[in-house]
Amino acid sequence: MNTEEQLQQTADRLAISELIDKYAFCADTRDAKGQMALFTEDTNFVVFMDAKAPEPTMVISKRNDLFPVFDNLNSYNATMHFNGQKSIQLDGDSATGLAYCIAHHQTIEDGVQKLMIAYIKYHDKFVKQNNQWFFAERKLMVDWIENR
Numbered sequence: 001m002n003t004e005e006q007l008q009q010t011a012d013r014l015a016i017s018e019l020i021d022k023y024a025f026c027a028d029t030r031d032a033k034g035q036m037a038l039f040t041e042d043t044n045f046v047v048f049m050d051a052k053a054p055e056p057t058m059v060i061s062k063r064n065d066l067f068p069v070f071d072n073l074n075s076y077n078a079t080m081h082f083n084g085q086k087s088i089q090l091d092g093d094s095a096t097g098l099a100y101c102i103a104h105h106q107t108i109e110d111g112v113q114k115l116m117i118a119y120i121k122y123h124d125k126f127v128k129q130n131n132q133w134f135f136a137e138r139k140l141m142v143d144w145i146e147n148r
Contacts, residue, residue, distance in 0.1 A: 009090055012090055012095070012128070012133070013088050013090065015132075015133045016088050016095060016097065016126055016133050017086065017088070019038055019126070019133050019134070019135070020083060020086060020097075020099050020122075020124075021083055022034075022038060023035060023038055023135070023138075024081035024082075024083050024101065026038070026070075027070065027073055027079060027081055027103075028079050028080055028081055030071075030073055030074055032066075032067055032070035032071045032073075033067070035066070035070045036063055036064075036066045036067060036070065038134060038135055039063045039066060039134055039135045039136075039138070040063065040127060040129065040134045040135065040136050041062065041063050042061065042062065042063075043060075043061070043062070043063050043066070043134075043135060043136060043137065043138070044059070044060075044061055044125075044136070044137040044138075045058075045059070045060040045061075045066060045069070045135075045137075045138050045140075046058070046059050046060075046137070046138070046139045046140070047059075047069075047139075047140045047142075048139065048140065048141045048142060049142050050142065051121070051141040051142055051143050056139075073105075075107075076105045076106060076107055077106045077107055077108050078104075078106040079103065079104060079105050079106070080103075080104045081101055081102075081103045081104075082101065082102045082103075082104075083099060083100070083101050084099075084100035084101065084102065085099075085100050086098065086099040086100065088126075093127060093128035093129075094125070094126065094127050094128070094136070095125075095126040095127075095128075095133075096123075096124065096125055096126070097122075097123075097124040097126065098121060098122070098123055098124070099121070099122040099124065100120070100121055100122075101118075101120040101121075101122065102117060102118070102119055102120070103117065103118045103120055104116075104117050105117070105118070114147070114148065115147070115148040116145060116146070116147050116148075117145065117146045117147075117148070118142050118144075118145050119142070119143045119144050119145070119146075120140060120141065120142055120143065121141045121143060122138055122139065122140055122141070123137075123138075123139040123141060124137065124138050124139070125137035125138075
């Protein structure tokens with residue numbers, strides 16, 4: 001691999017890493033439209049509230065149908081998504097990846113703070129379109145939930 005190819009791979013890895021982080025940032029700032037813009041038009045967004053379940057809890061196959069899912073975060077008083085380790089495998093203008101996240105969701109009920117913490121792994125497929133990386137598929141796999 002020549003230097004130019006190495007630089008392009010480094011730039012692509014950084015762009016994908018920033019895409020993953022922007023997803024969390026948009027979630028925590030309640031920017032549902034910004035979060036939707038990170039996905040391809042024909043995206044595949046799959047949620048497994050139990051990672052061991054044989055069937056997903058939800059499947060969405062169009063970017064425009066993501067709004068209610070992301071807008072639902074407004075039901076929480078506050079959220080904070082901490083992204084952890086990630087792996088990215090590049091293949092030209094497509095890539096796959098695995099990203100870890102601990103997502104904190106705060107509610108206030110009868111003056112009492114409640115906290116739901118979801119331990120998530122995202123199985124991702126990415127595509128580069130017009131020199132920009134997008135989620136082509138995001139599988140949200142909840143390993144477990146802790147309620148405090």
